[in-house]
Amino acid sequence: MIPLKDMITPVQDSTTIHTSLKEALEIMKQNGWNLLPVTDEGDKLVGVFTRSSLYRMIMDKRDLETSIEEYIKKKVSTLPITATYEEVEGIVRTSRVGTGVVVDHGERVMGLFTKTDMVLSLLKATNTLKEQLETVLTHSTIGVMMTDEFERVIYSNERVCKMLGISTSELHSAELLTVLPEIGQAIKHTDTIQPIKLDRLKAVLTMISYQNERNRVGHIFLFQDLSEVESIAQELESVKSLKLSLQTAIDHAYDGIMMTDEKQCIQMVSPSLLELFQMEQKNILFKKADNVFPQFQLSKVYESETAEVSDFKEINGIKYIVHRIPILQDGKVVGAIGKIMYRQLNEVSELFKKLQKAENKANYYHSQYQKAESAKFTWDHIISKDPYMEKLKKSAVKAAKGRSTILIRGESGTGKELFAHAVHNSSARKEGKFVVVNCAAIPEDLLESEFFGYEDGAFTGARNKGKVGKFDLANGGTLFLDEIGDMSLNLQAKLLRVLQEREFYRVGGTKRIQVDVRIIAATNRNLEEMVKEGTFREDLYYRLNVISFHIPPLRDRVGDIHLLIGKMLTELNAALNTSITGMEPQASAILETYQWPGNVRELRNVLERAMTFAEHGRVQLEDLPEYMVGVRREKYIPTYLPEEKMAESAERNAIENALEKTKGNKAKAARILGISRSGLYEKIKKYQLI
Structure with a gap:
């Protein structure tokens, strides 16, 4: 109040x-x-x-x-x-x-x-209460009608007017007997009547008597719409039918099934689950799932709200797994299903293992394929503290952001390919493929098909469905042309067209192929001399030489030798399964004064050999190759020669020693020197060694 x-x-x-x-x-x-x-x-x-x-x-x-x-x-x-x-x-x-x-x-x-x-x-409160009551009655789903002591209608809400099919104005002051003649006689003999069904209105009627201020008796009639009750009853029947269907499905389930409510109490359980655990239904129904089956851990899904599968469990020698499934309603867990799978689980496990093995194999091949066509190195892999190298790396990073062709020059083994990898990985094309073509390693007659691919039946022995070329593979990415100076003039002309027009034809094909490829080329040869001699096209030279970087040889950056040795020792220990902790001062001095004609590649090969033969935990002088120590060292580092002559003399002597040691086997000699076979041929030609 x-x-x-x-x-x-x-x-x-x-x-x-x-x-x-x-x-x-x-x-x-x-x-x-x-x-x-x-x-x-x-x-x-x-x-x-x-x-x-x-x-x-x-x-x-x-x-x-x-x-x-x-x-x-x-x-x-x-x-x-x-x-x-x-x-x-x-x-x-x-x-x-x-x-x-x-x-x-x-x-x-x-x-x-x-x-x-x-x-x-009190008057204000009464009016407020009256307004609230009228609001409730107006929006009520129950029809309400009130009569006075003379059985005249003095109030009715909208609901009862709709049910009777009479407007509010017509119903007001109407006689009850004219509106509902079927109940007129009943109210003369009693103050209240039991709920009766009115077929005409499809409703259930309840009557309540009251006394007014003159102590006269009036009546209040409440009409409950039967259509709503029937709808609720139908829904209840549907729920009962669904429960029966669900219980039937659970009873005949192949695996064990258990269902719990929002309080984690067991509501349904399948016979197969009872059979597995040798329990009776009456002993587990309506009990907490974790109390009866703590090994199921069904309460987990009430917290995580996510379905999950348990590890393998065992009972009486029978292995089983539990699939825990939450039942969600309006984002809230209202129950859970525990599915216990144990029948023929061994066969399923074997099939799963086979499938997993096949997937692992496929993933392996896919990863290998991805690695084959992707750049592996970044600027962090280029180890140097030389000021010129640091400046070179900064310039290369800027050049990588564009799309211009880049030419990388330097002696064999200086890390030209490493540079190319790093340029690709710092460019806008780093998500694209990085395809490598060694122009010196592929026979001349196959180089064109490697570049551009070929159509079905292009030549005898070709694949039935043709082959995709390197330019196709590198579309949207980077194509690295190593040893570009070893390419024939015929192929140089075709490459020039691709660089200019961004299109090509496959071998034996007539369809024009459009490509978007960035070219990075590398060579250890003097292209300017080759242009003068007519062995390299001048127009291709200018097309490739848009941005050029020259990587200095290792002998010009002596300060990096010690840095590289430390890095390579760590890598090679892991690769060779050795435990070399360092180098003896004499061995270290030899490495730091040697001219390294094979550059970084030769340094790595020498370290790999020395670490393989080392027996004292540190690389000794005797672990180094013979051509680097002893009397022979005097042959290729004469003190009276100028610096350029000293380098050439050291390089020539190293090649002679390698050829002598391998009895003229150029492939083995190239591996000892740490240079490519084509690079060895060039140096033999340069020094006129037979």
Whole structure:
């Protein structure tokens, strides 16, 4: 009900014993009050000045400026602000006073309370309650109709009007017998009737009697729409049918199945599960799943809300796995299913192993294919502290961002291919393929088909379905042409067309193939001399030489030798399964003063050989190749020769020693020197060695 503080009239003006008759009269007139609460300096109530007090002062002919102190009524009935509605109602019923003073627990005046205040508050509350009730009845799914003592309709909501097919205006004041003649006789003999079915309305009717203010009996009728009840009943039947179907499926399930509710209690269990664990249904139904089957750990899915499969478990020598499945409704777990798979699990396991083995094999081949056509190295793999090399790397990083052709020059073994890998990996094409073609390693008659591929039946012995060329493979990526100086003039012309037109024809084909390929070329040959001699096309040279980088030989960056040795020792220990911790000072001195005609590649080969033969945990002088130590070293590092002649002499002597050691086998000699076979041929030609 309404609290007292919401029904009182607040007192704004303060009245004390010193207030004059004139001031009291003005306050009472302005507010329309019958009394004034009189307070002390602390706002505590000391009495009241009533209308009768006012009359007595006038009758005593007191001056308007006279204090009201002598006429204050000090015996006052008060109401506490915390009084309940029932307490206030009891006081109002028995009190002869029309106005009461409301105080707090400290006797401070909070306001005035009159019977009029209570009536207005109750009227306001009644109207609010009436509006709320009408809102409820208007939107109710139950039809409501009310009659007076004369059986005339005095209220009806929209629902009952729709059910009866009568408008609100027609139903109001209508006779009940004309609206519902089938129940007119029933209400004459009883105040209430049991719910009856009305076929005409498809509803169930309930009647309640009431007494009005004249103690006359009226009736309230409640109509429950049967169509809603029938819909609920049909839904219930569907649920019962679904449960029966589900129970039948569980009973005949091949594997064990258990179902729990939102409280993790077992609701259904299949006979096959009971058979496996040798249990009876009556002993596990409606019990906590984790208490009965703790090994299933079904409670996990209530927390994770994700289906999961357990590891292999075993009972009585029979292996099984548990598939835990949450049942979700509106994003909340309302139950779970535990599926226990154990029948023919061994066969399934074997099939799974075979499938996994096949997948692993396929993944391996796929990864190998990906590796074959992808760049493996980045700038971090190029180890150097030489200022020129650092500057070269920074320039190459900038060049990598564009799409211009790059020409990498340098002696064999300086790391030209490593540079090409790093350029690709720092370019916008790094997600594309990186295809390598060694122009010196492929026979001349096959180089064109390797580049451009060939169509079906292009020549005798070709594949039935043709072959895709390197340009096709590198489409959208980078094509690295190593040893570009060894390419024939005929193929140089075709390569020039691809670089200019970005298109080509397959061998034996007539269809024009469009490609988007970035070219990175590398060579250890003097292309300018070759252009003068007519063995390399001048127009191709300028097409390739857009951006050129020259990688210095290892002898020009002696400071990197020690750095490279440390890095290679770590890598080779892992590859050779050795445990070499370092090098003896004599061996280290030889390596740092040697001219390295085979550059970094030769350094790696020498270290690999030395680490293989090392027996003392550190590389000794005797572990190095013979041509690098002893008397022979004097042959190729004469102190009286200029620096260029010293390098050539050292390179020539190293080649002679390698050929002598391998008895003229150029492939073995190239491996010892750490250079390519084509590079060895060039140097033999250069030094006129037979």
